[in-house]
Amino acid sequence: MRNPLLVPDLRELIQAGETAALRDFFSDHHPAQVAEMIEDLRPVEGDTILGLLPARNRAEILSYLDSERQVHLIESMSPAESAALLHLMSHDERADLVNRLEEDNVDRILPHLAQAEREDIRRLASYEPGTAGSVMTTDYVTLSPQLTVREALERLRHDAPDSETIYYNYVVDPQRKLVGFVSLKTLILSRSASARIGDIMRHDVIFARVDEDQESVARQIGKYDLIAIPVVDTTDMLVGIITHDDAMDILRKEQTEDILAFGGVSKDAEADEESYWQGRIVEAVRRRIGWLLMLFLAGTITRFVVHSFNWVNDRFPLLEFDTFIPLLIGTGGNAGSQSVGTIIRGLALGDIRPSDTIKVVGREVLTGLLLGMLLGVLGFGFTWLILGHPPIFGAVIGLAILGICIWANGVGALVPLLARRFDIDPAVVSAPLISTLVDATGLLIFYSIAILLLIRLAA
């Protein structure tokens, strides 16, 4: 949808002061599209355009702008103007934005808001990052069971402009306890306008707890195909809702975070809210050094393995055992990475359950056997025909590859499954971890086969 050709035209209209044309152009676009166009223009041009649009529109567009632009815009306005804009924003976006402003700026703006709104912002901003509370919003409609369908529809009409959604509506008792759910579809389809909400609502509402992990809530929204899910506190009081679009954002973040983890970077709920550019390099170092250090220390074992088997090398100096080490352990790492990637995906999609451990490891070992046979034959040919080593040494290399592939696939399958068993997120089982695990053990396989074929069998 990004159209760079548009920018010069828009710029011309802005310079010519064609406010009517600009207003017309932008009013028929989705706020997300307008936000994109504004991001492509200079800040001052963007401000001009936002100034032309109705206030509610402006508030909507604001929430689609990147956070830097949002902060810039608020900071360029008077506290009263900022407050007027915040008043019209959706409650979760508003709380996020206020969180990003500087403290003294916040102190200047908040007094211009009604007390209820100030409290709402403070409360939404107070939840632990990564919880349902931190992503929920408070602009939703509640209905009481005593209302009739007609009254409920009146209420929705009245509250709609300030609500995140009017399609899913929650029914609460006088203590704001969540007692039921009624969709707009149910209201519209109701045969009698005087039916009571309490009689047509669903009692078994799927809900989330305010301190629940945001990812598990987002998964529930996906699993039950919901447009929104209500969030309750420890006393079952309704305190917010999370909508389907926020769930999608959460899943996108969490799942790309899995890629980070799979690459061997520690998970960190707070840092994951940030873009690649935010946070200093020291922060990036901090998130990577843990695993890197642990794997480095584990990797030092390989030095002792090679050292203790160097007598094999010395006994057959022409074979140059050491020249095959990178290829062998590299292949093991690659096969293991494929296996662990497959298993993590299977676990994430729910195809694989921890109880399937034996079946999965069996399947992966068998896959490793087939892959190892193919690569082993190649390794045999490479060593014998291309390098001109004796065929028995070709067999050593070929069998080592076979053994390493089987082993790597088994480890790559077993480790994430064990992690899941011990309630560790299997996505922290990274490709580097499996590679490192397979390095030292792969060398053992290599030297064992060499000793068996070259020394034991020859003796």
Added chain:
Amino acid sequence: MRNPLLVPDLRELIQAGETAALRDFFSDHHPAQVAEMIEDLRPVEGDTILGLLPARNRAEILSYLDSERQVHLIESMSPAESAALLHLMSHDERADLVNRLEEDNVDRILPHLAQAEREDIRRLASYEPGTAGSVMTTDYVTLSPQLTVREALERLRHDAPDSETIYYNYVVDPQRKLVGFVSLKTLILSRSASARIGDIMRHDVIFARVDEDQESVARQIGKYDLIAIPVVDTTDMLVGIITHDDAMDILRKEQTEDILAFGGVSKDAEADEESYWQGRIVEAVRRRIGWLLMLFLAGTITRFVVHSFNWVNDRFPLLEFDTFIPLLIGTGGNAGSQSVGTIIRGLALGDIRPSDTIKVVGREVLTGLLLGMLLGVLGFGFTWLILGHPPIFGAVIGLAILGICIWANGVGALVPLLARRFDIDPAVVSAPLISTLVDATGLLIFYSIAILLLIRLAA
């Protein structure tokens, strides 16, 4: 939500023939929850429960069952019963299910359906996997611009039971060309019941093309916070819609697929529809052997690198250069994996654009410098203090680690960015690819530093 304690109770109720109690119990649960409980019971017990519930309910639950159970259920029914059930299912789920049935079974069932439904199934099943067409559904309401708000609401009420959603409605002209969009919210909020749809609808509809990639469509739904997106064919005729819940499923599949790719397994649109268990092992081998083979062949270079530098090793036999090889290239692979994971995530989230290449590579190289300094000092200490080698050799190892970390981070950043530049999905840049790229070059860095410090400087 899975509650294994429930199973014995349900089993007892089934055996006692307590149909009323069972019906009551299941009618207040979400179809997805009922589907889960049925999956925990034996097939015959599940069939009993489904038999108790109203037909529409049964059709809804069916679509939440795993595909094996769906097929089993249809196969256990008469063709007429199957057709009655298919008639009530959502159109996309129905087409998917028919796709999974055996051909002669389909031939027995389809004649029991109306011709329009048969054609709908055939058409939906005919789209290329991975396209918008393959995931869209056809059970939606269309409105004409001439209708009044009152008439439109009537239409929605009438069509609601058979529609996937009535919250987003699309306006078409007599040729079924998509001309506008009106939400149920707009209809409800309309001040006049006699206003024409053509006057209150949005003209600038965000839509997808039938042959568009399903992932890009799902991303649009997320970006614009849509409940559904209309799908048009090459003549701009409305042919289907894709709903937010299907978009979430698509993103979940696509993003876990990225993990697979990152582990070094080829992407494959058709195989990705399958669960871990479907498809034979030969299929798994086929998807893995390509990369594994390529990386193996690339990896053979390392043999020649080590071989051609073995004279350095021979000149300092006590230092045992080869014993450090696995540790050094392992660390390079790990650092590179972290870097590539970070960049792929940044690209997926849109934080990083291809135009940022130089900035990104610079940042990663700097991160590699800091990480390399920390690990380098450790490597120096390990070689000198623990292994008792001369400090100058400790310096060789320490500097080699530093150089390899910088290099690995640079390669890990550059390769996915170049892939994106050349319109290759950066997610195919796997951890194994980066590791393999860094292996041979890392060895070059190691031996170059050794020659410089031990031979040149000593001379």
